[in-house]
Amino acid sequence: xxxxxxxxxxxxxxxxxxxxxxxxxxxxxxxxxxxxxxxxxxxxxxxxxxxxxxxxxxxxxxxxxxxxxxxxxxxxxxxxxxxxxxxxxxxxxxxxxxxxxxxxxxxxxxxxxxxxxxxxxxxxxxxxxxxxxxxxxxxxxxxxxxxxxxxxxxxxxxxxxxxxxxxxxxxxxxxxxxxxxxxxxxxxxxxxxxxxxxxxxxxxxxxxxxxxxxxxxxxxxxxxxxxxxxxxxxxxxxxxxxxxxxxxxxxxxxxxxxxxxxxxxxxxxxxxxxxxxxxxxxxxxxxxxxxxxxxxxxxxxxxxxxxxxxxxxxxxxxxxxxxxxxxxxxxxxxxxxxxxxxxxxxxxxxxxxxxxxxxxxxxxxxxxxxxxxxxxxxxxxxxxxxxxxxxxxxxxxxxxxxxxxx
Numbered sequence: 580x581x582x583x584x585x586x587x588x589x590x591x592x593x594x595x596x597x598x599x600x601x602x603x604x605x606x607x608x609x610x611x612x613x614x615x616x617x618x619x620x621x622x623x624x625x626x627x628x629x630x631x632x633x634x635x636x637x638x639x640x641x642x643x644x645x646x647x648x649x650x651x652x653x654x655x656x657x658x659x660x661x662x663x664x665x666x667x668x669x670x671x672x673x674x675x676x677x678x679x680x681x682x683x684x685x686x687x688x689x690x691x692x693x694x695x696x697x698x699x700x701x702x703x704x705x706x707x708x709x710x711x712x713x714x715x716x717x718x719x720x721x722x723x724x725x726x727x728x729x730x731x732x733x734x735x736x737x738x739x740x741x742x743x744x745x746x747x748x749x750x751x752x753x754x755x756x757x758x759x760x761x762x763x764x765x766x767x768x769x770x771x772x773x774x775x776x777x778x779x780x781x782x783x784x785x786x787x788x789x790x791x792x793x794x795x796x797x798x799x800x801x802x803x804x805x806x807x808x809x810x811x812x813x814x815x816x817x818x819x820x821x822x823x824x825x826x827x828x829x830x831x832x833x834x835x836x837x838x839x840x841x842x843x844x845x846x847x848x849x850x851x852x853x854x855x856x857x858x859x860x861x862x863x864x865x866x867x868x869x870x871x872x873x874x875x876x877x878x879x880x881x882x883x884x885x886x887x888x889x890x891x892x893x894x895x896x897x898x899x900x901x902x903x904x905x906x907x908x909x910x911x912x913x914x915x916x917x918x919x920x921x922x923x924x925x926x927x928x929x930x931x932x933x934x935x936x937x938x939x940x941x942x943x944x945x946x947x948x949x950x951x952x953x954x955x956x957x958x959x960x961x962x963x964x965x966x967x968x969x970x971x972x973x974x975x976x977x978x979x980x981x982x983x984x985x
Contacts, residue, residue: 597643605639606680608671624664634663638675645682648805653683677734684738689785692739699731757954758809759975779889780831788824790896792817794863815980816860839968850884851876852909854891858909861895865904869896883969886946887911887918890954893939894922894965902963915971916951922965926958945965 581958612631638657644652656679663672668677707724711717799813827849854870861868891909899905905925940956943965947954952969 590821596646597645597647600645601639601642604642604671607636607804608635608669608675611670611671618807631666631669633674634659634666634672635669637662638679641679642675642682645679646686649683649685653679653687667874673730678732680731681734681738684735685741689742692742696732696735696739699735703727736871775945779945780940782939785824785828788827791820791860791877791899792824794899808902812862816862819860849879849888849892851879851887854888854909854911857888857892857895858907861899863899866898866902866907868898868907868909870909870911872911872913877971879918879971881920881972884951886950886952887920887967889946890943890965890967891920893923893943894924897939897965898922898924898963900957901927917968917970919968920966923959923962926963933958 609632612635621766637846637883638656641652641654641656641659656676660672660676663669663676680695682697684692687695703724705922708721710723714720733800796813796817799810854860858868868899891911895909902924903926907922908925910919910921943955943956947967947969950969952967954965954967957963957966
């Protein structure tokens with residue numbers, strides 16, 4: 580409804596402008612007829628001024644339709660112009676007719692452009708040939724042809740240039756809109772990728788540490804007759820996970836607030852050198868963990884170290900939640916072109932339900948795929964095995980990159 584009202588208002592405004600232009604053209608044409616006279620084929624039989632006004636009025640009527648109905652306006656103006664040529668050409672009528680040709684080119688249908696240009700060129704040639712035939716002087720024919728070309732052909736060519744520039748401007752606007760849409764899609768993709776990365780980090784920082792805290796605190800509450808050494812060990816694990824969780828949360832908040840210019844005093848991202856401490860604090864009354872390292876640790880990128888640490892951390896958290904009694908074996912292998920790690924834990928009573936896709940498994944798989952590595956998780960005999968291989972030189976996926984500070 581609003582668009583319709585605007586179009587109607589624009590149409591009224593356009594009609595008002597055309598009416599003003601028409602009134603001005605009519606007054607100017609009358610003044611030219613009075614001031615400079617007119618030229619006829621026979622000066623001794625010149626028609627009176629009222630007769631001369633007839634084609635001028637017809638041209639002005641066609642001018643009223645220059646925007647709303649340019650083709651109809653050109654037809655009326657052409658008939659009036661032929662009548663003006665028959666009576667005797669006048670300067671005012673020629674100017675008004677040139678505007679009709681220009682308006683028909685700019686505002687008229689595209690399919691009529693070639694016909695309009697060909698018709699005006701043919702009219703110029705026919706007018707020059709007629710003059711040469713009637714007068715017999717080629718110089719007069721050349722002059723008349725030049726005047727006719729300036730009056731008829733030049734407005735059409737000018738209109739074609741205007742149409743070309745208008746089409747080019749419209750194409751540039753459409754291209755700019757498409758670029759803006761693509762930029763918006765890229766922005767949304769980057770935002771979604773960043774949200775996924777933050778979701779993984781928050782899960783690893785909060786869920787893993789809080790799960791350990793919850794498990795050990797539940798053990799203390801459920802077994803009130805625990806010996807002092809067991810209670811002390813459980814409280815140490817609770818305190819260690821609480822401190823580490825707060826430290827990593829502070830690191831994330833610092834990165835989010837300050838970006839690359841983070842405070843140098845902020846806690847650093849976890850690295851593989853901290854796996855021994857992580858494994859040492861992964862224990863239940865009926866479950867322990869052991870770390871085995873093979874190979875010489877190379878100088879790894881921070882993103883690879885962080886991903887490997889998080890995968891081991893999440894695997895140990897899942898072992899605390901679901902594993903049965905026994906020992907968790909963590910194997911870290913440093914190879915020339917990649918880092919391989921595996922976490923084997925005994926299946927618990929709910930081991931049959933473990934293949935379900937949880938947030939932890941999704942996060943570990945995403946971390947490996949982002950770096951161009953591989954990840955598998957599932958039951959292997961009476962154990963649940965998590966295995967991942969990360970290349971030493973990671974190849975980030977185009978939609979998402981790991982950006983972690985050491």
